[in-house]
Amino acid sequence: MAKVLVYIDTPGKNLHKTDRELLTLAGSLGEPAAAVLGDLTDGVAAELGAYGAGTVYRPSSDGLGELLVAGKAAFLAAAAQESQADAVLLGNTFEAKEIAARTGIRLSSGVITDAVAVNEDFSATKSVFAGSYSVNCAVTTGRPIITVKANTIEVANPEGGSAPEIRTVDVAVPDAAARITGRTEKTASGRPSLDEARIVVAGGRGVDGNFGPVEDLADALGAAVGASRAATDAGWIDHSAQIGQTGKTVSPQLYISAGISGAIQQKAGMQTAKVIVAVNKDPDAPVFEIADFGVVGDLATVLPQATEEIKKRQS
Amino acid sequence: MDETHSALNIAVLVKHVPDAQFDRHLNGEHNTTDRSESILSELDEYALEAALQLVEALGGTDHKVTAVTMGPSQAVNAVKKALQIGAHEGVHLSDDALAGSDASGTSRALAAVVRHLGDVDLVVTGMASTDGETSLVPAQLAELLNLPQVTFASKLELQHDGGAWQLTAQRESDNVAETVESNLPAVVSVTDQINEPRYPNFKGIMAAKKKQITTLGLADVGLEASEVGFTGAWTRVNEAQQRPPRSQGVIITDEGDAGRRLVDFLAEQKLL
Ligand SMILES: Cc1cc2nc3c(=O)[nH]c(=O)nc-3n(C[C@H](O)[C@H](O)[C@H](O)COP(=O)(O)OP(=O)(O)OC[C@H]3O[C@@H](n4cnc5c(N)ncnc54)[C@H](O)[C@@H]3O)c2cc1C
Ligand SMILES: Nc1ncnc2c1ncn2[C@@H]1O[C@H](COP(=O)(O)O)[C@@H](O)[C@H]1O
Numbered sequence: 001m002a003k004v005l006v007y008i009d010t011p012g013k014n015l016h017k018t019d020r021e022l023l024t025l026a027g028s029l030g031e032p033a034a035a036v037l038g039d040l041t042d043g044v045a046a047e048l049g050a051y052g053a054g055t056v057y058r059p060s061s062d063g064l065g066e067l068l069v070a071g072k073a074a075f076l077a078a079a080a081q082e083s084q085a086d087a088v089l090l091g092n093t094f095e096a097k098e099i100a101a102r103t104g105i106r107l108s109s110g111v112i113t114d115a116v117a118v119n120e121d122f123s124a125t126k127s128v129f130a131g132s133y134s135v136n137c138a139v140t141t142g143r144p145i146i147t148v149k150a151n152t153i154e155v156a157n158p159e160g161g162s163a164p165e166i167r168t169v170d171v172a173v174p175d176a177a178a179r180i181t182g183r184t185e186k187t188a189s190g191r192p193s194l195d196e197a198r199i200v201v202a203g204g205r206g207v208d209g210n211f212g213p214v215e216d217l218a219d220a221l222g223a224a225v226g227a228s229r230a231a232t233d234a235g236w237i238d239h240s241a242q243i244g245q246t247g248k249t250v251s252p253q254l255y256i257s258a259g260i261s262g263a264i265q266q267k268a269g270m271q272t273a274k275v276i277v278a279v280n281k282d283p284d285a286p287v288f289e290i291a292d293f294g295v296v297g298d299l300a301t302v303l304p305q306a307t308e309e310i311k312k313r314q315s
Numbered sequence: 316m317d318e319t320h321s322a323l324n325i326a327v328l329v330k331h332v333p334d335a336q337f338d339r340h341l342n343g344e345h346n347t348t349d350r351s352e353s354i355l356s357e358l359d360e361y362a363l364e365a366a367l368q369l370v371e372a373l374g375g376t377d378h379k380v381t382a383v384t385m386g387p388s389q390a391v392n393a394v395k396k397a398l399q400i401g402a403h404e405g406v407h408l409s410d411d412a413l414a415g416s417d418a419s420g421t422s423r424a425l426a427a428v429v430r431h432l433g434d435v436d437l438v439v440t441g442m443a444s445t446d447g448e449t450s451l452v453p454a455q456l457a458e459l460l461n462l463p464q465v466t467f468a469s470k471l472e473l474q475h476d477g478g479a480w481q482l483t484a485q486r487e488s489d490n491v492a493e494t495v496e497s498n499l500p501a502v503v504s505v506t507d508q509i510n511e512p513r514y515p516n517f518k519g520i521m522a523a524k525k526k527q528i529t530t531l532g533l534a535d536v537g538l539e540a541s542e543v544g545f546t547g548a549w550t551r552v553n554e555a556q557q558r559p560p561r562s563q564g565v566i567i568t569d570e571g572d573a574g575r576r577l578v579d580f581l582a583e584q585k586l587l
Contacts, residue, residue, distance in 0.1 A: 068486075068495055069454060069464055094442075094450060094467050095488065101454035104419060110549030111418065113449045123553060128448070129339040134556045135346065141549035178463040178484075178501065182494030193489070199586070221587075229507075239469075239508060240489045245335075246358070246442065246507045254586045264335050271561060275584055277577060283568070290561040293580045297569025305574025310587065313578065 002030030002122075005085035006053075007076050007099065010038030010065075015047050017196055018091045021153040023051035025118060026089055033057065034164070035079035037065060037072055050161035057082060059171045067177035069095065073102030078169045080107055080143055087122045087144040100145045109142025114249075116152045124148075130245070130268035150195040151251060186238065192224045194241070199254045202226035202243055202270070206259015206280065206299055209236055213303035214258055220310040226250065226270075228260045244269035258299040262287025279303065322377035323473075323480075325366045325437045326406075326429055329359040329382050329397050331390035332446040339446070345415055345545060346552040348446055353389060355396040358441035360512035365505045366439045367401045367513075369473055379403050381432065385413060385424050391528065398523040399515035405528035406432070412533060415545035418447065422455035424543050427536035429460060436480065440504045442467055453504040463497040469508040 004026035008019050015023070026032035034048050035057045048056055057079035064071030076099055080088050088103065090096040097113050104111040115124035123138040124146050139145070194200060201223045203214035211225070218225045226243040227236070243250060245265040255273035260266060262278070262285055270276070271290055278291035279299045288294045295302055331353045333339045340349040363382065370378035382397035384390045385408040394405035408428050416424060429435055438460075443450040457464035465471075470485035480499040485492065487508075515523075533540060541547055565580075567573060581587050 068497075069466070070457070073454075073458070093488065097450050098454040098464070098466060101418070101449075101451040102458040104451070104549070105422070105455050105458040108549070111449075111451055112550060113451065127558075128341070128555075129333075129446070130335065132339065132558055132560075133341055134558055135341070135552050136554040137550055137552045139549060140551050176457075176461045176463050178465045178482075178495050178497035180493050181496045184492045186490050186492065188490070239487060245445070245448075254581070254584075268335075275586065276561070277580070279573075279577075283566075288566055289563055291566070292564035292584075293577065294564065294566035295569055295573040295577055296566065297573045302569055302574045302577065305572075306577045307574075309575045309578040310581075313582070313587065 002086040003033060003083060004030045005033045005035055005080055005083050005088045007088065007090040007096070008034050008036045009072070011036060011040065011044045013041065013043065015044060017155065018150045020051070020155045021150065022089045022091065022148060023048070023053065024156040025148060025153050027052045027156065029118065029120060029122070030086065033083050033085065035076055037075055045163055045166065049164045050158040052158070052161065053164045055083065056164045056166050057169050058166060060168050061171055061173055064171065064173065066180050067174060068180060069098045069102060070174040070177035072099045073106060074174050075169070075171045076103045077106035078171050082167070082169045085143055087146065089118070090145070090147045092147045092149045097147050100147050104142070104145050107142050107145070109145050110139035111145045111147070112137055112139060113147045115146050115148045118146055118148065122146070127272065130264060131271045149249070186240065189225070191218060192222065194224045194226055194243070194248050194250055197224035198252055199223035199256070200226045200243070200250050200252045200273070201256045201258065202228065202260060203231055203258050204228035204260030205230040205234070207231060207236065209234070211237055213299060213307070217256065217303050217307045220307045228266050257287050258303060260287055261285050262290070322379065323370055323373060323436050324378070324434055325370065325380045325439060326383050326432060326435045327359070327363050327366045327380060327397065327402060328425060328438065328440045329363065329384050329393045330356045330444045331384060331386050331393035332356040332444055335445055341552070341555040346555040347415060350387065350389065353392070355393040356441060356445045358443060358445055358507060359393070360400070361505050361507050361509055362439045362441045363397050363400055363402060364510045364512040365471055366437070368510060369471065373473070381406055383425065383428055384408070385421060385428065387414065394528055395523065396515070398526045398528070399520045400513060401519060404526060406531060407528060408531045408536065410533045412540035412544045415548060416543050417548040417550045418449050418451035419455060419549045420543040420547045422452050422459055423547070424538060425452065426456055426459040427538050428531065429456070431531065431536040436499045438462070438502045440502070442504050442506045453502055457502040460502065463501045465495055465497050465501050466504040468503055468505050471503065471505065471509065
C-alpha cells in the first residue's frame with residue numbers, strides 16, 4: 001500500500017480540522033504517517049493513531065520553527081526520506097506552500113499547490129485563472145508533494161486505533177535562514193474561520209466604515225465575516241478577512257457579498273462558492289453577473305431587515 | 316545617513332503574465348498558458364516599488380536595481396515596463412528550451428541568472444505570479460541559492476551597522492504577525508500590503524529608452540536545456556477544462572422588502 005506522509009505544524013491540544021482533513025485524505029489514498037514539528041501530546045498521538053498513522057516522525061532538534069521556513073522544510077524532507085513516503089500532503093496556507101516548495105527542491109520532487117482533490121495515482125485537481133479552468137496535474141519526478149485546500153475533504157471521525165510509533169529524524173539545522181524574532185497573536189473573533197465556514201458574509205467599500213450590519217447578519221447565520229481589499233485597506237477590518245487573489249480563497253455553501261463591486265481580484269477568491277447572493281446599490285456592479293440572487297439596494301437597510309427576518313424565523 | 320556602507324545591488328524578478336482583465340486560456344498539447352495579451356504581473360510592481368524605496372531611503376547614486384525576467388521574447392516587455400517605472404538595468408533570460416518550465420524549472424533558471432549576476436545583495440519578488448499563482452518560486456530560489464528567505468513581507472527595513480546589512484520584515488498570517496530578521500544576501504517576497512506602486516511618468520518612459528537590457532541564453536548562465544522547459548519539469552498538466560461561466564440568477568430591486576425576500580431565497584435553497 002502507498003505510504004502517505006502528512007505534515008502537521010503545530011497540533012495544539014487537538015488536531016486542527018485541516019490536519020484531520022489531510023489525514024482522512026491520506027487514509028483514502030494509502031497508509032498514513034505524520035511528520036509533526038510542534039509539541040506532541042499523548043492525546044494528539046492517540047488521535048493520529050486513530051487515523052491510521054502507524055508512525056509519527058519528530059525532528060531531532062527544537063527551534064526549527066524559529067527559522068523562517070528553511071528549518072521546517074529540512075525536517076519534512078528528512079521525514080519523507082526516512083519514511084520512504086510515496087507522497088507528501090500539506091495544507092494550503094502561504095507557509096505550507098513554502099515548506100512544500102523547499103522540500104520539493106531538497107527531494108528533487110515536483111510540487112502541486114491548491115489541490116481540491118487528489119486521485120489514487122496522486123494526480124491532483126485544481127482551479128486556475130480565478131476559477132475559469134479546472135486542471136488535472138501530476139508530479140512526474142520524485143515523491144509527489146501536494147498542498148491541499150482546506151474544506152475540500154469530508155473529515156472522518158475514527159475511534160480507537162493503536163498508539164503510533166514515534167520516531168526521531170535527524171535534521172541538520174540550516175545555517176542560511178531568517179529568524180523569527182517577534183510574534184504577536186491576533187485576537188480571535190469568536191466567529192467561524194473563513195477556511196472552515198459553511199457560510200461567509202463579506203463587506204466592501206459600501207459598508208462605509210461600519211461592519212455592524214455585515215457582522216449581525218453573519219452571527220444570525222453562524223457565518224464567518226469576510227471583506228474586499230478596499231475594506232481591509234481602509235482599516236475597517238483585519239487584513240486576514242480579505243477574500244480574493246491576494247487574500248483567502250473560499251468555497252462555502254453560501255457567500256453573501258455586500259457593498260462589493262466584484263472586481264476580478266475579488267471574484268478570484270469566491271466564485272467557486274455554491275450559492276452567491278449580492279447586495280449592491282449599483283445595478284451595473286459586476287458582482288451581479290455571477291450572483292444567484294441579487295438585490296439592488298442599500299445594504300444598510302437590506303441587511304438588517306434580513307437579519308431581523310432570520311431571527312424571527314429561528315424563534 | 317551612514318556613508319560607509321557599500322552600494323546595494325538588488326535584483327527584482329518580474330514576470331510577463333496574461334492580463335487578468337481579459338479571458339485567460341490554456342492551450343496546445345501541453346496545456347500551456349496563452350501569453351498573447353500579457354503585461355507585467357501586477358504583484359511584481361510591489362516588488363519593484365519595494366526595491367526602489369529601499370535604495371531611495373539609503374540615498375546616493377551607486378545603488379542598482381536590476382529587473383530580471385525569464386520567458387519567451389515578448390517577456391522583455393515586463394523588463395521594459397520595470398525600466399520605465401525606475402529600475403536601472405534589465406536582464407532577460409530567453410531561450411526556446413525554457414518553454415513549458417514549471418515552478419522548479421523556473422526557479423533553477425532564475426537561480427542561475429542570479430548567480431550569473433554575481434554580487435546580488437537582495438533578490439526581491441512578488442508574493443505570487445498572477446498566472447501560475449503558486450508562490451513556490453521565492454522559497455525554491457532561497458533553497459537553491461542557499462540564502463535566507465524573508466517572504467510575504469508586508470513591511471521591510473534595511474539597516475547598516477558594523478559593516479553588515481540587516482533586514483527586518485513584518486510577516487502576517489491569519490492568527491499571528493511575525494517580525495523576521497535576516498542578514499544579506501537574502502531572497503525577499505513582498506505582499507500587496509507593503510506599498511502603493513508608482514506609475515511610470517513621461518520622464519521615466521524617456522529615460523528607459525537609454526537603459527541597458529542584457530539578453531542571456533541558457534549557456535550564458537551555465538544551464539543545460541534538459542534542466543528547464545518541458546524536459547526539466549517535475550510536474551505536468553494532464554488535462555485542462557474550461558469551466559462554464561457562472562450564469563446570472565434572479566436580480567431584484569429593493570422596494571422595502573428585499574431583506575425578507577433574500578431570506579425567502581435562502582429558505583428555498585435550504586441554507587437557513
Ligand atoms: C494586485 C491586486 C490584488 C488585489 N487583490 C484583491 C483581493 O484579494 N481581494 C479584493 O477584494 N480585491 C483585491 N484587489 C482590489 C480590487 O481590484 C478592487 O479594487 C476591490 O475589490 C474593490 O473593493 P470593493 O468592491 O469593496 O470597492 P469598490 O469597487 O469601490 O465597490 C464598492 C461597491 O459598493 C457599492 N455600494 C456603495 N455603497 C453601498 C451601499 N450603501 N449599499 C450597497 N452597496 C453599496 C458600490 O455600488 C460599489 O459597487 C486587488 C487589486 C490588485 C491590483
Ligand atoms: N518567469 C519568471 N520571470 C521572472 N520572475 C518570475 C518568473 N516566475 C516567477 N517569478 C517571480 O516569482 C514570484 C512568485 O511566482 P510564483 O511562484 O510563480 O507564484 C513572482 O512574483 C516573480 O517575482
